[in-house]
Amino acid sequence: MIGNKKMKSVLWQALKQPQRMWTKCSREYVGPWRKVSKMNHEKLIKSFEQFADRMFTVAEGKDSEVIKVCPGWNVNDLMAHVGRIYGAVTSVIESKSIERPTTPFPTPPESSQREWAMGNFSSLLEAIKQTDPDTPLWTWGKDQNMRFFIRRMAHETLLHMRDVESIDGEFFEVDGDVACDGIDEYIDGALQHSMNPNKEFTYPDGSIHLHRTDGKGEWLIKPFGNEIVVTREHAKGDVAVRGSALALLLYLWGRNPQGLEIFGEPDLAQAWGSLAP
Template sequence: MPGQALIDHGRLLEALGYEVELLVEGSRSAPHDLPARTCPGWTVGEVVRHVGSVYRVALAWLTESRQPRDWQRAPAPGQTVENYLRQGFVDLTEALAWHAPGERAATWWPADGTYGFWTRRMAHETTIHRFDVEDAAAMEHAEIPGDIAVDGVDEALALWFSHRLPKLGLSGTHTASVAVRTGGHTWIARAGPAETVAWRCSDQEAARADAVVSGDPVLVYLWLWGRERLGAVTVDGDDDAVGQLWALMRLATR
């Protein structure tokens, strides 16, 4: 399969399409100046604006074949934030749909320089932030499909834990490894002063970890993104190791 995703490009592109509609629906159910509890310091309107901006910076990476220096970061005068979001979505998905997922593209992750990276990244970006808007609006959360959640667990550990934290110069205070197990897949996340790395692993390798985190795929996905409380998952083993993983993921995804 091209790129790093656990599910195919078409499935992620489909998810991106319905997630943006759920985000719009949620944003219409709450005042745009309402604080978004799960995004401290942001309002509902700011969450929607942020996603529209992320769509534009992703498209700029693709069209400029390098890290972009500038893009439209906010609605134009007279443009609603919903229209800003939708236009960014249409422009980006048109580019994604016209290219094979394995086709080379500029990205900010050396492990996956393909169009598929951006489809996956935008699908999860939109899913997490529509959850934020639903939460702010006190709505019942729309379902997150299990296969999307499992892929999101993989992305959170591979991209944000293994790549983003070292780029930020952040590391654990003590060396510890945590196995994360959900949806028939298992990963190791190891952190300490010398390294911050995660990888897909076997059950035998997971048995040697200091702790094991497990639960329903959606719960583990949201937990890694800080949308579920620290104690929401099942923990076997060293609580300090799990606490360190939790704290580092908060820094990686803020």
């Protein structure tokens, strides 16, 4: 693990350059850092609705269709997955509690998983719309309030909408800025294993630069043992991956999308694209 003295030196060098913006500092170091601005609350809710509607529409009649980008899953499996998540998050929101829930995830029925998931989505959407976004709540992330779940559910649904769409290859157009927010959310959450605190993994041995090609957005991720330092800047990494915000987001979640350019070590790029839980 990187020592405090070395980490402070790294952070100080970055903080001297005002164009850089921190998404996360090492847990060993507590100091000044600025959050990346998060997408408008209402826009994320609207996106969540759109993605879910599209996902359920495309999934209709495809219960046993295999989802190649999700090995071992068919559409029924994916519907059961999102239904369990929607149901569990609804319970947390309705509890208005800051304590970790003790109730298990809901169990999907043996059939009609799509209809069950749709019902859980409707309940979740209603709970979201009826709850102030700043309401304190238990979450598995850093932000302990309602806004965390709105953001997480929007990007979770975007990802699985794309999974279902991959069966026929007809894709809904996704706002690049929404996908860009998904990259920030991934880096600040799943990449720093807050989504699965019990999972042990090691960061790849080399830095990566992500470059968005359809708007503003660049990230340099440097590993230091089991910590990372992330800056938003144009800089050279050991490997660079260029593409649209959506392509970069899908890459980070291990979906191997088309339209990416890789400069540097392909194996390193593959390693960074294989960390998602």
